[in-house]
Amino acid sequence: MGLRTAFVATVLVAFSCASALAAPSAATLARGKYLVEGVVACGNCHIARGAQGEPLFDKGLSGGMAFDDPAFNAVAPNITPDMETGIGKWTDAQLAKAIREGIRPDKSVIGPPMPIEFYRHFSDDDLAAIIAYLRAQSPVKNVVARSKYNIALPPAYGPPITSVKAPPASDKRAYGEYLANIGHCMECHTPRDAKGMLQHDKLGAGGQKIPGPWGESVSRNLTPHPTGLKGWTDAQIIKSVREGIDRDGKPYKPPMGFAFYKSISDTDMAALVTYLRSLKPQTFAGK
Numbered sequence: 239m240g241l242r243t244a245f246v247a248t249v250l251v252a253f254s255c256a257s258a259l260a261a262p263s264a265a266t267l268a269r270g271k272y273l274v275e276g277v278v279a280c281g282n283c284h285i286a287r288g289a290q291g292e293p294l295f296d297k298g299l300s301g302g303m304a305f306d307d308p309a310f311n312a313v314a315p316n317i318t319p320d321m322e323t324g325i326g327k328w329t330d331a332q333l334a335k336a337i338r339e340g341i342r343p344d345k346s347v348i349g350p351p352m353p354i355e356f357y358r359h360f361s362d363d364d365l366a367a368i369i370a371y372l373r374a375q376s377p378v379k380n381v382v383a384r385s386k387y388n389i390a391l392p393p394a395y396g397p398p399i400t401s402v403k404a405p406p407a408s409d410k411r412a413y414g415e416y417l418a419n420i421g422h423c424m425e426c427h428t429p430r431d432a433k434g435m436l437q438h439d440k441l442g443a444g445g446q447k448i449p450g451p452w453g454e455s456v457s458r459n460l461t462p463h464p465t466g467l468k469g470w471t472d473a474q475i476i477k478s479v480r481e482g483i484d485r486d487g488k489p490y491k492p493p494m495g496f497a498f499y500k501s502i503s504d505t506d507m508a509a510l511v512t513y514l515r516s517l518k519p520q521t522f523a524g525k
Contacts, residue, residue: 262370270371273364274299277421277506279498280368283314283351291451291492299372300324300380305351306449309434312351312385320377333369338402340395347391353422354395355436360420361404389434407505414513417506426457426493429523437523442466442514445523448493455491456524460514465522467514475514476507 262270274280284299300323301316316324325333332343340347340354348354360368405412418424428436429445437443444459444466459466467475474485482496483489490496502510 266367270367276501279495282495298378300378301382309389310387313383316380318378349391353425356419356422361402410509410512414509427460442517443520443523452491459522461517461520463519
């Protein structure tokens with residue numbers, strides 16, 4: 239074997255090894271799929287909707303769903319790995335910063351309804367799994383409009399994040415809170431003030447009005463108050479989340495993401511219920 243041939247062979251072997259090391263594991267991809275298509279429900283915003291607000295799953299995570307609000311006209315972006323209209327050119331670090339800190343590669347700030355204040359809780363491992371899964375999807379070319387805001391966006395949603403570790407699943411209450419954060423449950427189930435800011439002193443009290451093609455939805459009270467979940471069994475809470483059916487049999491309207499939440503595991507659902515039962519009882523914030 240000549241020196242040139244040996245050099246080329248060495249380079250190819252090194253490249254193959256590096257590629258193998260860079261490839262995400264099956265477990266990482268499975269975790270990413272579970273999060274994206276389950277508790278985080280990325281498609282609840284990043285999948286286009288039909289006339290009645292139903293998700294059009296055949297479009298993938300190619301964006302286009304519009305959110306009309308007095309403060310903004312936002313359009314969910316394409317988060318498939320398309321090189322021109324999606325996230326194909328973004329590095330893992332850029333994706334992580336966009337998801338967890340709300341900062342795009344061009345340094346611009348991502349505005350609502352992207353729930354950055356909740357996504358700041360993403361653990362490093364779960365964030366990496368989500369990014370790996372997004373990269374594994376088929377690219378979909380879909381140009382979407384840029385969001386427009388009538389409000390001033392913050393320069394940042396907090397200090398730069400260096401590292402986050404999820405609480406152990408054995409701590410059901412803490413892990414349930416973690417899941418509720420990355421699932422941004424309280425983004426809808428906590429009332430907002432006149433400026434559109436979440437009223438954290440009324441965490442989980444519901445009452446938000448959410449208009450859409452379905453009419454108007456009002457988020458329910460998730461606290462253990464008589465106007466909330468007091469008196470509900472664990473099975474009733476789980477059924478309502480997974481199937482979108484109230485305990486009296488009445489179906490929920492969108493944008494509740496029960497099409498995604500049905501895949502949440504029994505263990506994670508039990509942790510979520512434990513967390514909800516630990517909330518301070520609050521009177522329903524709606525009318």
